[in-house]
Every structure is written in C-alpha cells, then in structure tokens.
Amino acid sequence: MFNEIDGDFDNAAISTFKLSLPTKHGLKKSLTRKPVTSIRQLMDQIDKYKRVEEDKQQDKEKGKVIPQERRNFRSDRYNNNKTRRDFVGQSLPVAPQMVNTVFREMVHQVLEKIKNESYFKWPNKMSGDLLRRNQSLHCQYHQEQGHTTKDCRTLWNHLEQLVKDGEL
Template sequence: MTLLGASGSISSFKELAYVFTKEYTSYRTIKKNHDHLFNLCKKFDESLRDYIKRFKAEKAKIIGCDDQVASSAFKRGLPTECELYGDLTISPCQTLEEVFATAERYALWDDDRIAAKKAAKQADQLAEQASQRNGNNKDEGKRRSQPEGDTPATESYTKFTIPIHQILAQVRDMPWLKKPSPLKGNPAKKDTSRYCAFHEGHGHYTNDCFAWKRHLEELVRDGHGTEFIAMGSIQQIKDCDAVANEPPRKKSYGSTRF
C-alpha cells in the first residue's frame, strides 16, 4: 500500500517508521547516568552558590541518582584549595543532604567575600576617578593631595600588590604604627565626601594621603610588610641598597608578614 503519492511515496509501515526515526533522532533526549556528575567542575570565576545550583540541576536530570556517588562528584568538582573541599575531606558528611547543608554555609561566606571585593573595587575606582579629576586642576590638586603641605607631588613610592588603604586596615592595631599629626585647616571647610582612615578625618582619600605613603615607606625600610610589595619594587629596593652599600633589611623580602 502506498501511503504518499507516486513521487517520494512510502510503501509500508516499516519504511514509515524508519523515515520517522531518522528524521527526529536529533530531538531525542539522551539519558544521563551517574558518571555525568564527575564531569562537573566549579569554574574559576563561578561563585560557590552558582556551582551548587548548577550541580543540583544536573543531578535532577539523572533518574535514581545515588547520593553517595553525587557526594563524591560534588567534592571532586571543587578546587583543592577551596575551604569547602578541605572541610569535606577532614570531616566527611554522611549524607548528600549534609554535604549540601555544609556547602550552603560556605556559600554565605563566599557571598560575603565577593561583596567585600566588589565594594573595595568600587572604592578604588572612585578614588582613581577623584585623583584624575584633581589632576585637571594643578592648584586644586595640590591642596587636596598634599594635606600636610610638605611632600612634593613628584615623589615616587614603592608599588604594592594591593591598595594602600587595604594595607592600613590590616596594620591599624600594630604597636609600631605611628599616629599622624592632626590635619591642618578648619574641619568645617573640609570635603566630607573624602575620608582618610589614617588621619581619621575628612579632606582627602586614604589612597591619596602623603602622610600615610611616607610612613608606609618607613615601614618598608624597616622590613615590615614586604609580602605586599610588587616583585619589581622588591628588586628596585635591593638594587638601591646595593648601590648605597646599605646593610640588609631587618626581614627578608617576600616572606615577611605585618
């Protein structure tokens, strides 16, 4: 029996089934097994919370997925330097539910760190924009970037791997940190949109504070905080010491912590 016309006709149900299968094979959903979960890995720029959601979504596609296999696959997908990986290794969870509960707690910590980094980045961008605006007006820039009035704008400083306001936050309670002299001028006339954590007052940003920059240079010369110094600056310091025939610093470069 011919199902279609003479041109391109199908003469039997068997032939019809073959043509139908061939036509729609690409739309068939391929079932995934447990091993599929071991192909999942946390991406470098992916938050822990997003990795958890993605893993759960893939697990839901596997019918009858074994929880023990899923637990092993979830841990395998984490970077070995991840704190959660270490926790799951030292204190293994008994069930997949416990694994996800532990992961959610670490996700809260991860979310907080991401938010803090974002806030610090925004603060750095605002400080940089403000510094650029000040540079357009030399006289105004000099008044704002030199609150002490005794540091030349062309003075060079050591390059650090993190902004100097973040360094200050880490060493604020150290006994060797010197307190600066009070800011000069009328506090009522200060720009309250600019705050210096070193002086604990308004008028300029911490990253633009020459008093903090000078004191930080003194700390570096005394061997403090070398782990935050960029490698190129470390070599420059060594070269300068060699030319000046100065004795070695109190602490070795690249290994000292505040």
C-alpha cells in the first residue's frame, strides 16, 4: 500500500515501522543507533539485520569454523593503527579464502570424543603468570584457567593437524 501513496511519506512510514517494533527488539535498537532516511535504507537495514540473525542461528547449529588466515592476536591488540584485512566491505581486493576445517559439533564435544584416542596429544602447561589469566574462563584441553575451550588456538591447531593427517 505504501508504494501506491503519492508524495514523500518516507519519514512517516519509517517512524510507523519503528514504533511497531517491541522496545527491546534488536532491529529497533539498530535503527535508533543508525537512523535511516529512506524506505530503501530501511529495507537494506532490515535485510542486514535478518542476515546477521540467520548467521547467528547457523553458528549455533553448526559449531565453529576455523578461518584460513592465522593472525598474531598479540600484535593485533597493540597495533590498532595497522590496516586490518578482515573488515567486510573493504576497498582493497583480497584473494578468496577457504575454510580449513569445519566441525558439525562444538569443539568441546569433539575433544570429548577423541581425548582417549592414541593419536590425540594433550598440550603442555600454559606459560605465563597464572594470576594474570582470566580465572572465570576454563579450557578443557589445557585443563587450566585463562581462556575457553572454543577459543583455544592450540586445540584448533591440533584438530586441524589431525584432519590433515587423516586421523579425523
């Protein structure tokens, strides 16, 4: 019906749409943080929000994906001035990247299934000051505090190597 109305009523349509959303709805919050000025922008924002929500749902169902590029997280933390290559919509051409390893289960479930296999290797103890680690996070692979199992790069590297070796 909106398309059949003559005149410039974008603001009224956008306001009506925003008012129809529940107060705590993520799309409403997004539209408040980044206001739109046309119906086209509104539709684009709705599509973007929908894709993000669908991606979140797929991530929950599929487990974790390891990206191709390995980055030095420590240097990323201190070199914020450096141009980063992982931004979506970047202007520089980038060679296509592949996903190395995809598991249909969460990494901690994979760990549970293979931890007693002969090819599985437990890691060395983590280095660094125990008191400086985040004590609320626990890694099942290291069996120590400091980070979560799903964020354990050492475990991901080990699993990736097992896949390459044909063990998994």
